[in-house]
Amino acid sequence: MTPPSAIAPAQPAEDDAIIDVRGLSKRYDGRLVVDHIDMRVLRGRIYGFLGPNGSGKTTTIRMLCGLLTPDEGQGSCLGFDLRTQSRLIKREVGYMTQKFGLYEDLSIEENLDFIARIYAIAQRPAKVRATLERLGLYSRRTQLAGALSGGWKQRLALAACLIHEPKLLLLDEPTAGVDPAARRDFWDEIHDLAGAGMTVLVSTHYMDEAERCHELAYIAYGKLLARGTVAQVIANARLITWSVSGNNLNRVAHALRAAPGIRTAAPFGATLHVTADSEAALLAALAPLQADNLAYKAIEPSLEDVFIALMQSAQDNYAPAAS
Numbered sequence: 001m002t003p004p005s006a007i008a009p010a011q012p013a014e015d016d017a018i019i020d021v022r023g024l025s026k027r028y029d030g031r032l033v034v035d036h037i038d039m040r041v042l043r044g045r046i047y048g049f050l051g052p053n054g055s056g057k058t059t060t061i062r063m064l065c066g067l068l069t070p071d072e073g074q075g076s077c078l079g080f081d082l083r084t085q086s087r088l089i090k091r092e093v094g095y096m097t098q099k100f101g102l103y104e105d106l107s108i109e110e111n112l113d114f115i116a117r118i119y120a121i122a123q124r125p126a127k128v129r130a131t132l133e134r135l136g137l138y139s140r141r142t143q144l145a146g147a148l149s150g151g152w153k154q155r156l157a158l159a160a161c162l163i164h165e166p167k168l169l170l171l172d173e174p175t176a177g178v179d180p181a182a183r184r185d186f187w188d189e190i191h192d193l194a195g196a197g198m199t200v201l202v203s204t205h206y207m208d209e210a211e212r213c214h215e216l217a218y219i220a221y222g223k224l225l226a227r228g229t230v231a232q233v234i235a236n237a238r239l240i241t242w243s244v245s246g247n248n249l250n251r252v253a254h255a256l257r258a259a260p261g262i263r264t265a266a267p268f269g270a271t272l273h274v275t276a277d278s279e280a281a282l283l284a285a286l287a288p289l290q291a292d293n294l295a296y297k298a299i300e301p302s303l304e305d306v307f308i309a310l311m312q313s314a315q316d317n318y319a320p321a322a323s
Contacts, residue, residue, distance in 0.1 A: 021075030035222040048213030094161030104146030151182030241301040246294035259285035
């Protein structure tokens with residue numbers, strides 16, 4: 001067998017893309033759960049991967065890191081061919097899953113030492129200690145993993161992903177169930193890693209986290225619906241958004257959602273954010289509701305406005321086929 005070090009990676013793209021895939025597809029039970037996804041992620045970038053539960057994010061991530069073989073499509077990750085060199089991709093990737101995957105009856109230090117043994121890391125004790133210190137875990141090193149809070153478990157999981165110094169970090173909803181302070185600390189660390197040249201692909205449901213990414217991709221029911229920077233995604237949606245205030249806003253919201261041309265009507269504090277494809281549609285929808293003393297003004301659509309609108313227009317790949 002040819003040793004891994006003797007297998008040359010595919011030539012990198014001219015723009016230094018760490019992930020470069022085209023037509024990536026996967027089926028389960030005849031359902032197309034990832035539908036011909038194209039994706040390019042450049043070195044040192046934080047790429048946000050957004051979408052509802054069941055949209056295909058985790059399946060895509062698993063194909064990128066070599067855990068699943070695509071049914072269709074081609075491309076490379078870290079310069080290695082996605083299909084023929086998946087074993088080599090795995091050694092260069094840190095993958096943090098949605099569910100805490102370390103041993104709860106081992107201590108923090110024991111868990112990291114175990115991961116370091118798997119990767120045959122040289123000078124293992126020193127590397128384990130350095131990783132503990134970097135993530136602020138050294139003072140807790142003897143604590144059992146199962147006794148940690150969500151935020152500390154998250155920090156331990158990140159340490160386990162980083163101990164072998166990967167070139168690509170794949171984070172699958174890493175901050176679910178974590179308090180806001182721990183989420184902010186986590187994202188500060190991610191930006192430090194990207195600043196040092198690491199590439200990060202992170203899936204999230206939180207719009208404030210999405211706004212901290214360099215670029216975004218939105219996937220729904222297996223289809224890639226939007227991608228680009230935050231500004232590009234919002235601009236390309238071409239939504240008209242108004243802030244509406246007045247009386248009986250709950251009833252107003254229900255009436256607006258049923259009106260032609262209205263995409264969303266969502267409460268934001270004491271106002272509604274209403275989005276539509278045109279100003280004419282907004283005016284027509286609001287005209288019958290003036291008895292509620294409504295006032296409105298144009299505002300910039302938010303990322304959340306865009307994603308709700310995209311979700312509404314997406315086709316559920318588990319919905320019964322039309323007869």
